[in-house]
Amino acid sequence: MEGSGAGRPSAGPLAHRVPDLGALELLLAVARLGSLGGAARELGITQPAASSRIRSMERQLGVALVDRSPRGSRLTDAGALVTDWARRVVEAAEAFDAGAQALRDRRDSRLRVAASMTIAEYLLPGWLVALRARRPDTAVSLLAGNSAVVAERLLAGEADLGFVEGLSVPSGLDSVVIARDRLIVVTAPGHPWARRRRSLSAKELASTPLILRETGSGTRQVLDVALGGLARPLIELSSTTAVKAAAVSGAGPAVLSELAVGEELSLRRLVAVPVDEVALRRDLRAVWPTGHRPTGPARELLSLTRS
Template identity: 40%
Template sequence: MTLDQLRIFLAVAERGHMTRAAEALHMSQSAVSAAIAALEGQSRVALFNRVGRGIELSAAGEAFVSTARAVIAQAGLARTVLDDLANEPRGRLRLYASQTVASYWLPARLIRLHERFPHIEVSLTIGNTAQVASAVAAGSADLGFVEGDVSEENLKRRVVARDELVLVMSETHALAGATTLEAADYRGQAWILREKGSGTRSEFEAHLAQMGLAVADLDVALEIPSNEAVLSAVAAGSCVSMVSSRVAGSVRGICQRPVVWRDPPVRDFAVLTHPERHRTRAIEAMLGILDLNGRQAG
């Protein structure tokens, strides 16, 4: 029994199809079939039932899935440990970042990481702040980057940069030239907001509280889970929104107004780590890049 045979077995088990498993593994169907046949022959156990031209897990195959996954996971951990023992940081670094951080702040740091440690393989997933925190807590991400506070109490949060939200609207909007704004001005607009769980949304709600308002007091036309989509919608119509100043200049036709009528809505960019999980040399390398560069606003 080999690790490759186990990986092939799991690919077929998860897809219930030889051809789709072969495509996912970038192998020929005959090679996949041969690996399954060899595994079954060595163990003298039928792991799959052949039904016509289809295939499905047998009772024995279903019982074997969890064990096979555990072996593959342990093999991955062994590879991580060996990579970590190398003189130069290497191995895989799994990052999860909220949209503004991932699109406008993190890329420059990843380039610096690659220039200094080219053997570190980085994978980046983008979501909102709540999703990032959940991934780090669950161990499916090594480091998380968020735009505000998180509810996961078992995570360590360290500020690495600062960000300010600005009011945005089309260049022809009536508020573009207003000298000051009050709660009544907010109530009189149609708003486009980021989704619940995003750092932008939570910071905007804190700003509304300063104005004596809540989201329920506003005319919310749309909630959109994308900074760029929010700006495109604002530029195309009469709605207003509040987004990061780093984002606001990315779409033409947008007027951005810093908040001067209340305390500016300033938030932190922070890195999340799990204090009970092992820090590989790749993780330490990324944290070192943040120590050198991350506290700069740019």
């Protein structure tokens, strides 16, 4: 023998058999006010629309719910019973709504951002100031690291939104381009390259030991691919600021984002060295786990980066 439901015809989806919340709220208002017109006004709809909704609910349930007369509207016996059920459904829906709002409030109370160094140091501060003006109650935490670290944090669920600088999107992430950047070769004014009268060749740059970011950084990846390989680093450092400081000190040439060296170039603390035969450009991207597009504060921050 099959289970207790054997032989019963399928009743179809519950949503097709149960009135929607709007109709149930209207029925409760009619019961409370004793007037279809009063219920319509309370819910902000016209009386003809309210009458149509009640008739539709009666057809759906197969019973009369409201007796209408010049003196007002009165529930039938079936209508009184359905109203009791409706009250419990609406109360459950209100509890559901309150719980969903609590989840949104918890989500919106914090934002975890992971960003590669150039974006973290030179672009994110302005975006976060703008976000704070819109969402003063959202606490923001920022993890700065290279592009590989950003991907790891997102995939581990430890960040809500990330920003990377490499040539490709790390596996498991979706992305959108938010800006474009150019890498430039810089040296201290006393370095021989600062006095060159001709541009560097790509081969010369590739064969010269440079002050570089660590493996895994977007800057290092772009440079390595553009030049087809690099010489052993002169110095390897883990932040854009550290690379820039080493170049300013005269330790050697470096390749840095144009975003990072504007002040140093204007003050002649660094000199840009032109390079032939190679385009050192890259996309700056916002990234998030595949299929999980940003919501709440993360979505708003994303919109600020593109405005």
